[in-house]
Amino acid sequence: MSRDERTVAAVPAWVWGILAACLALQLAVQAARHSGAPPESDLPPPARPEALALASFGEKEAAARLAMLYIQSVDFAAGEALPYRHLDYRRLVGWLRSILALDPRSDYPLFSAARVYAEVPDPARSRIALELVYEAFLEDPNRRWPWLAHAALLAKHRLKDLPLARRFAAAIDRHTTSQNVPLWAKQMEIFILEDMNELEAARIMLGGLLASGKIRDPAEARFLAKRLEELEARIVK
């Protein structure tokens, strides 16, 4: 207690009462509120990159990643048979394009497009996400090839669309020029044509990515290891 304060006994009883009642009411109201994941709701129309830059007062890198966290929370239903079933994929792709324009060097939008939104058991939606990966790859092939390599595997094993998989694989060979792109990625078309199952292909690809130092983020490594386990479990069944 400082010399500027009187003892608590100086506070009238009715003020104590109001303070206690208001605190109890606040706790009750907050406890009764529904918490957890947001309800089934769709994405709003995508914001333009300039608008996102303006809203973040120029903090583009932080805004891009926060926007990704917002998007990934919409209609997320882990464990359901049909995840993202209420999500408007046209809007989703618009958001991902805006975020990519905001921070073109971020891997998050294409990681999500290839590893999350393209892996839904709905071929039409999966194709929308894969086409975004392909389009974005063409803008910066030497940086974005890992996502197109994964897209080629998805096209072959999930969509059973060999021509699409070969188109993606051939694009990696044709458009990448950097010495950092490994040989297995350049020869992705042969890899696609080989008679191996999805698990074997995924193992080879993840092993290659880890060996090339492309996966350094602990959250990404955890996510990919979990995906590999899920794939393993599904194939064993």
Next chain:
Amino acid sequence: MPAAILARFVLTEARRSGLPWLAAGCVAAALAAAAFLSQVALTESLALSAAIVAALLRAATVFLVATQVASSILREVDDKGLELMLSLPLSRSTQYLGRLAGFAACGMALALVFSAVLLLWASPGAVALWALSLACEAALVAAAALFFSLTLTGLVPAIAATVGLYLLARSMPAIQAMAAGPLTDASFAAQATRFAVDGIALLLPRLDGVARTEWLLYGLPSAGDYLVALAGVALYWLLLVAAGLFDFHRRNL
């Protein structure tokens, strides 16, 4: 040296008013936000932490410097301390520059402490460049807050004007990009709007070039770009100092 004594008074006042504790609170809050967000990220969790902490601590630097300067000057005005100081045999320029040096040093110290936190995620070279440019940004905010505090003589107007100038300067490249976007028509109104926006931009510092988060995430800037950005901030700092001195010399007791 009178100006150095005034600067020391400013720093002592900042220390006694609890600014170090506020700074510590800002660091704790930024780290907590980064820890939470990196847990929900699927990838780039380290980059996300660095970007969020950098953005939050930069905002904290600006807010703390602006409020510290405005509250200190306004208290001095209300207590008639400024009138007493002006009656002393010290030139007005010395008084103004002494206070400014103290506030700028306070802002730079905050910037350096906050930047040290980023060593958790970014390379020392990138953090050093980011810290130096944030220190310059903090000195600029201190100069703007001192100018507005002595000109507007009200706590809320002074803080609002300083923060408004800062946010407008940071947002101006995005506003210009929107005004000149491919979807804007070629009507007279659209052209006039674009000229007006470009005109306002001429009166603002280019803050989008300093303390860029991308240096922490993707690598160092080129020396030329870095020096040009710092020179722009230094030029605007001198402009604010000149405007402040001009106004302070005209002030009647």
